[in-house]
Amino acid sequence: MDARFLGIPELAEVPSTAVVVDVMRAFTVAAWAFGRGAERIVLAGSPDEALALKARHPDWVALKDGPPAPGFDAVNSPGLLRSADLGGRTVVQKTTAGTVGALAVKDAPLVLCAGFVVAEATARLLRARGCDDVTFVVTGEDGRAEEDLACAQYIAGRAAGTGTDSAGFLDRAAGSRAAAELTEGVREGAHPDDVALCLELDRFSFAMAAAVEDGFMVLRPYAVPSD
Numbered sequence: 001m002d003a004r005f006l007g008i009p010e011l012a013e014v015p016s017t018a019v020v021v022d023v024m025r026a027f028t029v030a031a032w033a034f035g036r037g038a039e040r041i042v043l044a045g046s047p048d049e050a051l052a053l054k055a056r057h058p059d060w061v062a063l064k065d066g067p068p069a070p071g072f073d074a075v076n077s078p079g080l081l082r083s084a085d086l087g088g089r090t091v092v093q094k095t096t097a098g099t100v101g102a103l104a105v106k107d108a109p110l111v112l113c114a115g116f117v118v119a120e121a122t123a124r125l126l127r128a129r130g131c132d133d134v135t136f137v138v139t140g141e142d143g144r145a146e147e148d149l150a151c152a153q154y155i156a157g158r159a160a161g162t163g164t165d166s167a168g169f170l171d172r173a174a175g176s177r178a179a180a181e182l183t184e185g186v187r188e189g190a191h192p193d194d195v196a197l198c199l200e201l202d203r204f205s206f207a208m209a210a211a212v213e214d215g216f217m218v219l220r221p222y223a224v225p226s227d
């Protein structure tokens with residue numbers, strides 16, 4: 001497999017297959033939302049767009065990163081979301097890195113969003129589709145976020161079938177700046193279990209695929225058959 005690892009500012013062309021990685025915390029949160037029953041996640045381009053969607057659809061669940069904010073129902077924390085009942089709900093998500101990365105590749109024919117919690121399912125889907133040219137979007141810190149790069153490289157290894165061992169990749173993520181900021185309380189809207197939840201390898205068996213629907217980038221769980 002031909003894999004490249006790019007930060008959001010480096011995305012010059014539309015990739016044929018994009019895997020957008022945000023371990024801490026957007027796509028760990030997205031996976032938990034599906035795990036708690038959400039039907040779909042609309043990826044919003046701005047807080048104002050998220051609030052406008054919420055105003056039009058009061059039953060939708062508006063979520064953004066940072067501290068709790070007026071008009072939003074939830075924050076970007078797996079620890080805080082894991083007990084929510086989201087059965088059948090539509091979630092609107094806006095974050096600093098993850099949702100921005102997915103929107104940056106919205107024209108790609110296949111867009112997967114991933115973190116360690118859906119790593120194997122994502123790799124399995126890449127294998128099943130025979131994707132041999134994959135752009136990994138390393139969303140954090142303009143492509144330098146260690147947790148996202150480690151996860152992207154891990155998924156690439158698994159997709160290539162090289163028998164990649166997870167331990168070193170998870171250690172890199174555990175030692176990342178994002179993990180430290182979450183642990184030290186620098187990032188707002190956090191739960192003490194967030195880092196551990198973001199490092200829970202293959203917590204979920206589905207992958208997550210995003211596509212444009214009615215003008216919006218919509219993320220849905222994707223059941224991947226075992227190979």
Ligand SMILES: O=C(O)[C@H](CS(=O)(=O)O)OP(=O)(O)O
Pocket residue numbers: 022024025026027065066076095096097098099140187
């Ligand atoms: O909520 C997060 O952890 C981050 C926010 S920031 O990087 O601390 O500003 O957003 P994400 O898009 O999930 O990386």
Ligand SMILES: [Mg+2]
Pocket residue numbers: 022023024025026097098139140178
């Ligand atoms: Mg992040």
